[in-house]
Amino acid sequence: MVVIPFQKGSNAERSRFRNRQAVLEQVRTAGTIGRAEIARALSLTTQTVSNIIAELSADGMLLEKGRLTAGRGLPAIQYSLNPEGGYALGIEVRPDAVFAALLDMAGRAIHTERVALKETHPDMVLGHVSALYAKALLKVPAATGRMLGAGVVMPGPFGVTGIAGMGSDLIGWQEVDATALFTQSLGLPVVLSNDANAAATAEHLNGMAQDMSTFAYLYFGAGLGLGLIHKGQLVRGAFGNAGEIGHVPIPPQNQKLEDALSRLSVQRHLQAANKQADSIDELTHLFDQSDPDILAWLGTATTALSHAVMIVENLFDPETIVLGGAMPDAFLDHLINNVTLPDLSVSNRPSPRHPRLMRGTSGRMTATLGAAAMILNRALSAPISNTH
């Protein structure tokens, strides 16, 4: 894979690179599509698209899918992405474990694995990550030589922020250039981000938000994170720490949002009642039994969610807010069905195209899959250009 660095000026070669990506994006979003249609969508000539498709086919990125007869004229040869044309590695580093997933270009998880982590110092983590990568390649030999890159998800905040130690930051990672370390260790292009951004990217690529270019993702991790995609691009902030919505104080007690709305919050609540449910399955089980403590927690969580929605909708005006992450489906559905949607919001429209809240991917691997999705997204979408 040729990696072209960010350049401000354009020339023929950079145009071609851009057009290649744009063609891939068209094919991805359409599923299967012919050259002429791509050409129209991109304002290019069919000849140009033909040239690019020939190249992509030769590279094994596209598959020919026969001709589609649609009305008059020569039926168009259809193309679709070759799922085996490229692979992306997703890595999620948590304080107690490392997760890995290998996705094919269609976004399917071909292989997943986790290892427990005794300590989080970089050497330790990098060793595990390399081993996981090697194992994935062993399990999926077809991916050798076709790796598009690795997405890495780590607990933020990134960089030196003065609130180190207050959050969930990993010990030993405050002062290092994590991207460089992973790049060197894996020998792959690396994209680093937090769990919420990764999950949002996955939702954009393969999930509920495929047809939206501007949406928000409320990610339930240990705390509560916010992933923002605006005009197809992640909003990461100046230092990569945007989306820390969990820190925001909410009425009436001025508590932090994530004190009421996060996995740690449920677990603390259960603990106070001398109960325990560390896994998603256990939580689901309690919910299915209508456990009163779970229901009580969901009550306060619902109120908290309403505040979060108020903030996110009025600040971002998203098409929707997707809820996902390491929470049981049942919890997310309950929250969505019972929350009071604020009236005083720019998202309060008479006939919205999408519900204001939707449930996205959930489960333990959400962020890991999202990490890989960031790589796929990069490979399969055209750099945005001109908002003028």
Next chain:
Amino acid sequence: MVVIPFQKGSNAERSRFRNRQAVLEQVRTAGTIGRAEIARALSLTTQTVSNIIAELSADGMLLEKGRLTAGRGLPAIQYSLNPEGGYALGIEVRPDAVFAALLDMAGRAIHTERVALKETHPDMVLGHVSALYAKALLKVPAATGRMLGAGVVMPGPFGVTGIAGMGSDLIGWQEVDATALFTQSLGLPVVLSNDANAAATAEHLNGMAQDMSTFAYLYFGAGLGLGLIHKGQLVRGAFGNAGEIGHVPIPPQNQKLEDALSRLSVQRHLQAANKQADSIDELTHLFDQSDPDILAWLGTATTALSHAVMIVENLFDPETIVLGGAMPDAFLDHLINNVTLPDLSVSNRPSPRHPRLMRGTSGRMTATLGAAAMILNRALSAPISNTH
């Protein structure tokens, strides 16, 4: 001015357009600069930059500024923007008045004017706007034929939102395509936005935030708005209504942020004390006398600001938050100097490059000048490309 519509695919001609804009951006940010330096910054060859500069000079966009001898080698011919190379019209429509400003390419206001408005129906407003434009051209004949476009600022929210009538929306504008109306009426390319976005753009182009690519702008209008610039691009949201931070409830009373932090808020506060101060000058005067009601208001406003900062910093991770708008400088300075900056924020860094809060442009015309700045920004900056 050739207007090139948004196209996803690239070709030689579109590359040239992009490179022209990129060259202009380099010249603008540098002030004066030589070709070779531009070429290095854009990863283009000096030959290419030479060609483009020849074209721009012929178009009257650039001025030659002699040679700069800097070390060895042939001294570079310096170029800078020709202030008279292009002009931008700024229009601000308020419920009771229309403001207009004509800026040259250097961002200087050459001409400003206002007319009172009896009613806000589109025909009425468009008539006034056309007249203001005609008058501006009469006053500044050099601008004829060199207009880059018109920026228009109107009270949001835009589109149908179900909270119509609750905000400050203009009567008669809910169901119309305002951009199309202004474009047709003025015969110029039009960019439409809200006051906060316009002010933020101005601050980015000519103000405190020139060297920042990601920052937030808290705009004091009648209410409180938030303008967001992320990686050099405005974050407008899916429907153009992002930034309505004034709606967000804050502790302890769950009141709206703008109930404590806006011009209407001061005025209501004064009214309750049987005082009145409708203009910025009158407010400044009261402040200078240490009026107790003003000081009391500033006290609650400071607390409210602290909450706003908490939300904005944690959600966006900006380089700074600029405070500006239709408020006296003294008020903004007082707020900045007395606010308690939240500890639990990703912006709480040990040695920040910029203060977390800064005062930007203030005064009655802030948004009007910002409206014109949106046009200058569009003409003088390269479309963003590749965040990969």
Next chain:
DNA sequence: TTGATAATTCAAATTGTTTGAGTTAATCAA
């Protein structure tokens, strides 16, 4: 069967950038 329509290909033309050689004007060092 025939004409219209639409996708595709081929070769030539076009646009804009890059390359490489040469010119100019400055600094630096002998």
Next chain:
DNA sequence: TTGATTAACTCAAACAATTTGAATTATCAA
């Protein structure tokens, strides 16, 4: 003062991409 070095700039030719226009193919509709 002179010559070597450095750097900006120009010119013309080469290059890399897209576009253009004509020809080919396959389907639909009358």
